[in-house]
Amino acid sequence: MSSVLFVALPLLFGFSTPILGYFGKNAVAYVSTLMQLFLLYLGFDLLLNEGFSIELISxxxxxxxxxxxxxxxxxxxxxFTSVMTLFSLYxxxxxxxKPYRDESKFFILINMLLAASIGLVLSSDIFNIYVFFEIAGISAYILSAYEKSSSALEAGIKYLITGAVASIFLIFAIVLIYIYIGSLNLGIIAQHFELLPFQxxxxxxxxLLIGFGFKVEIFPLNFWVSDVYQGSSTLVNALFSAIVVKAYLFVFFHLLYLFLPHGEFSLFLIYLGxxxxxxxxxxxLRQSHLKRLFAYSSLGQVALVFTAFALQNTQAIQAALFIVLAHSVAKMGxxxxLALIEKEHESMESETLKSLNSPFLRVILLISMLSLLGIPLFAGFVGKLLVLKSLALEGMLPIIMMIIxxxxxxxxxxxxxxxYMFTSxxxxxxxxxTWAHKTILAFxxxxxxxxxxxxFLLSEYLFEASKLMLGGVS
Amino acid sequence: MSIKRSLSTLTLSGFTLSALLILSFINILLQNVATNIERAGDGLLKLNSSEGVANVVTTVVVYFRGFDTLGEIAVLFIASLGVGLMLERNTECTIKVQSNFMLQSASKLLFPIIIIFGLYVMIYGHLSPGGGFQGGVLVASAVLLLLISNKDLEVPHAVISALETLAGVSYVLIGLMGLLLSDVFLFNFLSPNIADFGLLLSGGIIPIVYIIVGIKVGSEMGFIVQNLLKRSDDV
Known part of the structure; x- marks a missing residue:
């Protein structure tokens, strides 16, 4: 089956929601979830069939x-598809x-976000990437301002302004590339990029670094992140840290490996990360608001992935992919x-955890945090260990010290x-x-x-994937 | 207050950065651009003859890079949805002053002309300059004229919504038809005939898609215009 369906079906769903609205209140929600399940099936189908295909458009x-x-x-x-499916089921x-107001619009937005993130990853045309960059951006701005409280509106406006500045930088880069190389296809640009004058x-x-820097949340350009996380609704934050930033990270390093295969700026990027x-x-360290705190923890994890990707060798990329998976799963949990806790306690200060009375949620939060920390026997450990190992092989002691x-x-x-959770x-x-929530969280x-x-269940696949990513197939 | 101040600093620094960027950009642009390279645009120009469409820009926008256009339509769709979401609770018209007699009569006179011109630009987009985006905006401007001349006017929401849905769904379905019939998304499956060059019915799916784009753009812009006018001033 065709990979274009990953983008076409969510768009079709988005455009046809007024029709679905006639079939009752729940039709939109169920059709959206069914479509995401179908996309998940489509993904596994592609994986089992060949795992490699090129799909022409027009x-x-x-x-x-x-x-x-x-x-x-x-x-x-x-x-992305499984995160979105789990999100919908949850x-x-x-x-x-506690439904969102105007639910059908919410479903349109999350599906547009899914389509755009998948388009970013799959597209091999740099202007097409820009179009998906915009779609993902605009749906994320609206999602973060969705609750229309003052902090949500602040988050939305901050996100909008930084996103707009980022896309200016990106579009200038694309214009320059077209002027000097005369093509928008990533493969052709990669062939000619090295021959350009140095300046x-x-x-x-x-x-490109500044344009994507805002989106991959790297140090001087990540001032907006904590406000966006604080203002957005808690469930939507799961999408921001498990889908949006991961898509931009992939695109940024995909372009980097294609355009600069010899790692010209590698050292700079490693230190930056x-x-x-x-x-x-x-x-x-000094945050007391839980959403803000986990926003900073997301920034830290994303920066670790950034460092690993910037090392530009197979083992480090494999490590980065491990962290990407572990971080997405942990942050979703x-x-x-937190969404359940917020609904019950109506507060997101970290003191809230003192009065939390649910052993189940406490254990889930603990497991997720231990994994983020990189304790052995949890998913985060493998990635962190591999990153440190490949840094040690490169002899980068200061970086190892900084990460530790x-x-x-x-x-x-x-x-x-x-x-707070276990002593009070x-x-x-x-x-x-509810049992449905328990099943998903336990899963x-x-x-x-x-x-x-x-x-070892994943490492072989991830190793092959990292070889492909470094080899720059496009 | 502090939020306002930090926002304005943010905006200001953004503007300064972009201004500096544009200056350095133009400077580099003027220095040494290779003129002898073959650009993708030249390749697309050569390809155009096979589609039998008089307006090359239309072929590029609607067909060769039709996927980008679908994306742009999605951008406009979400933007209008966002405007609707952010301003929805208010129903009162912002225009407090009753429009004068001249505007009321002139808009009645101009409305049909603008609509017909907009439709012409939309339908003849593959033969002459113009097309769906331009035609759609023209139609929306006619609606805007009616709305500002008569503040009690209600644009029938259901009709616009139906048009918008129809246009959006049929765009994706045309793309999927191409996928079904010839394994390529958005393929020109109506196999254009070169002999029809310059006729209204030429170019296969290209004029159809551009009219769909026009309807979609017109209804989205209509929504945005209406939502912006209906904002009450208590926000």
Missing amino acids: IAPPLGISFVVTKVSLLFVLL YLSYRSE IKLLISIL AFSMLAAEVAG IFFA LASLIEAVYYFKLAG DKRRDVLKV LSLLLLIIGMAP
């Missing part, structure tokens, strides 16, 4: 746009108590659990939260968690344990 590349499915892009597509049982190459690289991680964890220091700081605030005795009444935590205890 006319043949290099003049036309095409979708390239490889093992590595398929990994991200499967991640929301389906959440909505009976042009530098300018394009800087423009490590410094971002340290800065994020230090800033996270955390934000899903950042992890220690991270441990301080996680254990503070764990202390001023409990409220028992927080009831996520189980996934973290399985990846952590048996990383």
